[in-house]
Each structure stands twice: as C-alpha cells, then as structure tokens.
Amino acid sequence: MSERRDLVSEHHPALLKVAELGEHGVLERIRARVPPAPPWVTVGIGDDAAVVEPMRGRLDVVTTDAMVEGVHFDRAFGTPADLGHKALAINLSDLAAMGAEPRIGVLSLVLPPDLLIVDLDQLLDGLLVLAAQHRLALVGGNLARSPGPLCINVTAIGSARRRTVLTRNGVQPKDGLYVTGSIGGAAAGLEWLKAHSQAPDTNTEMAACVTRFLRPQPRVRAGLRVARNRIATAAMDLSDGLADAVTQLTRPPGLGAVIEADTIPVQDAARRWFAARGHDPIVAALSGGEDYELLFTLPERPRSRARLLAQLVKPLSVTRIGTITAAPGLVLRRTTGDEPLPPGFSHF
Structure with missing residues (x-):
C-alpha cells in the first residue's frame, strides 16, 4: 500500500x-x-x-x-x-x-x-x-x-x-413583514441544474440564479445593523423558503399573516423561468427555499422604523410583503382573491 x-x-x-x-x-x-x-x-x-x-x-x-x-x-x-x-x-x-x-x-x-x-x-x-x-x-x-x-x-x-439579540419570539399583531433582496433565484437555479447538469454560461440570466443556489451570500452586515438599532420585533433567515419562515414566526404565538402576492420580490430571471414552464412564479418562489435572505417584523408605528430599515440594509433592497394578524391562518392575497399560503420546504 x-x-x-x-x-x-x-x-x-x-x-x-x-x-x-x-x-x-x-x-x-x-x-x-x-x-x-x-x-x-x-x-x-x-x-x-x-x-x-x-x-x-x-x-x-x-x-x-x-x-x-x-x-x-x-x-x-x-x-x-x-x-x-x-x-x-x-x-x-x-x-x-x-x-x-x-x-x-x-x-x-x-x-x-x-x-x-x-x-x-x-x-x-x-x-x-x-x-x-x-x-x-x-x-x-x-x-x-x-x-x-x-x-x-x-x-x-x-x-x-x-x-x-434578534429572535423569532417578539412578533406582534399588526407588525409589518419585510424581506431583504429578492427570492426564488436559488430555487430556479436548482431547477436549471437538474435540467442541464451543469452551470449556464456566465452571460446568461440564469447564471445569477445558479450562483444564488451554489454560493448564497449571508446577510451578516444587514442583520448586525438592524439588531444594533433595535428596530425589529423578530427576525429569521430564509433557508426553507419565505412561506416556511412566515409559518415559523406565527405558529408558536398562535398568530396569522396576510401576504400580498403583488409585493413579493421574485427575482426577474426566476419569474421568467418558472412562468415559461407553466409554474406559478409566486408559489414557486414562496416555497422554493435556499434564498438566505432575512425576514424582519417591524411595529406598525412609528413609520420611521421602516425608512430606517431601508437605510440599514443598504445596498440590499427591502420590501414590505405583508402584515401579522391576531387571528391564526396564513393568507396569500391576490387581486383575484385570497388563498392559503403554500407550504415551505420540509425534510420529512
């Protein structure tokens, strides 16, 4: 030997x-x-x-x-x-x-x-x-x-x-839900890899999605700045998808949430990828997982907190996507009506 x-x-x-x-x-x-x-x-x-x-x-x-x-x-x-x-x-x-x-x-x-x-x-x-x-x-x-x-x-x-320290435990009714960056890119990137077994050319729009899946960028600076300014009531990262994160934040206190479908920041290339294959881009992005963005909840007032949040997370964008409700139940609100929020990723 x-x-x-x-x-x-x-x-x-x-x-x-x-x-x-x-x-x-x-x-x-x-x-x-x-x-x-x-x-x-x-x-x-x-x-x-x-x-x-x-x-x-x-x-x-x-x-x-x-x-x-x-x-x-x-x-x-x-x-x-x-x-x-x-x-x-x-x-x-x-x-x-x-x-x-x-x-x-x-x-x-x-x-x-x-x-x-x-x-x-x-x-x-x-x-x-x-x-x-x-x-x-x-x-x-x-x-x-x-x-x-x-x-x-x-x-x-x-x-x-x-x-x-930020935790999941401080969420309250009427808190706004805010997410950094965009979602759905990693899920689309994984689907690309499954279909092609290799990364796309770097000059194609799907290259960014594949990179989101293979090399996620942890939002450490944003988390630190938000925590030090003590403006969020709760926080969570999006490892198993935005839908899962909303579920995890609301389940222990017995709360609910209304998510506004039109506000969800789906990555543009991912939106086109899912739509071209007959998938609902909103549902795919909500349940896909591995975005590793951050989800924050902020009190409804003062409204200056939301403006400060936008400043603290720069150069990332931040989008309000919904509201915590006192009554249990997770709702995805579309212009055509309300429907149940789709489930997130689960290992079992």
Missing part, C-alpha cells in the same frame, strides 16, 4: 485520494491550510478541544448545519469550493438572523475514501475564503470515514450584546 501511495502521490498527485493519504495525513493537510488563529484563541486546531476567551459583556450565539450528499447537494452540480462556501454560508445566515457577529467555527467532515485530495483542498478553500471575509476563525473539527455520501457539518459561534 505504501508503495502504491508513493507512486500515486509522485506521478499523479491530482489523483491522490483521502484513503491513500490516511487520517493523520488528511488532518495535517487541513491544519496546514488554516490561517493562524487570532490571539483570543488560546488553544486551536490540534488538541482535544479549542479554548477561546469570551468577549466581555457579550453573549455567545451558537448554530450548526449539516450538508449531506444526495440530500442537500449533488457534487455534479458545482465545484468543491462551492460546497465549502455554502457549508459555512448557511451557518453565517443563521447568525445574521440573530444579529450576531461571526467569531469562531468548527468543521466536521465525513469523507468517502475515494474523495480526491484536490477536491478536499478546494472545499477548504471555499470555506476559508468566506471565513476570512467575515473574520471567522476555524478552531477545530472532526474527521470520519463515510461508507457512502460526503457529509459536511459546520458549527459557528457568534457574539451579540444581550439587548440586541
């Missing part, structure tokens, strides 16, 4: 697999690619656990998300760097929804033995580039062998001031 490993490594380095490099070799390769930890990380990668100095007067905000091949992604649809980016981005989106500043992360990888080392390197590159953009330090993780699919799990920890 060692002779074969040397032969592959020396003459065909691009074909080297994780099984040939071995567990310790893979761990050392990962450690070598991770930048030096900041001074407040007392013990980083290489020990049984990381040791981190807490930020004085701050709360820790902890989130974790797993990506499983065949469930959350298909390796044929994008690059390994796309996977690394997205694995961290979906965690950063959770921190954004809580108004937390990213601080540290740990990465757990369950790797099939035939995974190429060059693909592992690219996966790490995608994750580490995004981590650097948000000043997140990777301080540890875990490595295991998979009998089948590739699995990527990231746990991210952010910090927030006690009085500025």
Whole structure:
C-alpha cells in the first residue's frame, strides 16, 4: 500500500485520494491550510478541544448545519469550493438572523475514501475564503470515514450584546413583514441544474440564479445593523423558503399573516423561468427555499422604523410583503382573491 501511495502521490498527485493519504495525513493537510488563529484563541486546531476567551459583556450565539450528499447537494452540480462556501454560508445566515457577529467555527467532515485530495483542498478553500471575509476563525473539527455520501457539518459561534439579540419570539399583531433582496433565484437555479447538469454560461440570466443556489451570500452586515438599532420585533433567515419562515414566526404565538402576492420580490430571471414552464412564479418562489435572505417584523408605528430599515440594509433592497394578524391562518392575497399560503420546504 505504501508503495502504491508513493507512486500515486509522485506521478499523479491530482489523483491522490483521502484513503491513500490516511487520517493523520488528511488532518495535517487541513491544519496546514488554516490561517493562524487570532490571539483570543488560546488553544486551536490540534488538541482535544479549542479554548477561546469570551468577549466581555457579550453573549455567545451558537448554530450548526449539516450538508449531506444526495440530500442537500449533488457534487455534479458545482465545484468543491462551492460546497465549502455554502457549508459555512448557511451557518453565517443563521447568525445574521440573530444579529450576531461571526467569531469562531468548527468543521466536521465525513469523507468517502475515494474523495480526491484536490477536491478536499478546494472545499477548504471555499470555506476559508468566506471565513476570512467575515473574520471567522476555524478552531477545530472532526474527521470520519463515510461508507457512502460526503457529509459536511459546520458549527459557528457568534457574539451579540444581550439587548440586541434578534429572535423569532417578539412578533406582534399588526407588525409589518419585510424581506431583504429578492427570492426564488436559488430555487430556479436548482431547477436549471437538474435540467442541464451543469452551470449556464456566465452571460446568461440564469447564471445569477445558479450562483444564488451554489454560493448564497449571508446577510451578516444587514442583520448586525438592524439588531444594533433595535428596530425589529423578530427576525429569521430564509433557508426553507419565505412561506416556511412566515409559518415559523406565527405558529408558536398562535398568530396569522396576510401576504400580498403583488409585493413579493421574485427575482426577474426566476419569474421568467418558472412562468415559461407553466409554474406559478409566486408559489414557486414562496416555497422554493435556499434564498438566505432575512425576514424582519417591524411595529406598525412609528413609520420611521421602516425608512430606517431601508437605510440599514443598504445596498440590499427591502420590501414590505405583508402584515401579522391576531387571528391564526396564513393568507396569500391576490387581486383575484385570497388563498392559503403554500407550504415551505420540509425534510420529512
């Protein structure tokens, strides 16, 4: 085996697999690619656990998300760097929804033995580039062998001031519902990939939709600014679709919502894509998921809060899409009449 490993490594380095490099070799390769930890990380990668100095007067905000091949992604649809980016981005989106500043992360990888080392390197590159953009330090993780699919799990920890943490719990009747950016692009991008098995040319309008799916951009800055100004009563990110987010916000307190169909900011290319295939663009965008925009609720008065929200989230746009109601029930209001809000994405 060692002779074969040397032969592959020396003459065909691009074909080297994780099984040939071995567990310790893979761990050392990962450690070598991770930048030096900041001074407040007392013990980083290489020990049984990381040791981190807490930020004085701050709360820790902890989130974790797993990506499983065949469930959350298909390796044929994008690059390994796309996977690394997205694995961290979906965690950063959770921190954004809580108004937390990213601080540290740990990465757990369950790797099939035939995974190429060059693909592992690219996966790490995608994750580490995004981590650097948000000043997140990777301080540890875990490595295991998979009998089948590739699995990527990231746990991210952010910090927030006690009085500025955003949650889902503060929503009140008559609150307005506001969403950043546009929705539906990621769902359309996924449909494109399923139909074509590869990304479109960069000069086509569907390229932006595919990018929304493969490389979502967490709205960390917007979440931080809204939280620090304490203008929202509740917030949530759109991981499983806008319809799901509205459901999650209203269900525990037994409230409802009316969503105005004409105001929903469906991405233009996605609207055309769904319409051309006989799908209702509004329903597709509401239930598609993976937009990773932010949904905020704001009190009806003072109206200056809505104007301040628009300023705080720039350069993103923000759109009022509906109103929280005291009576349970989720309504999609069209010019032709009211109908039930479609369901969002569900794993089960």
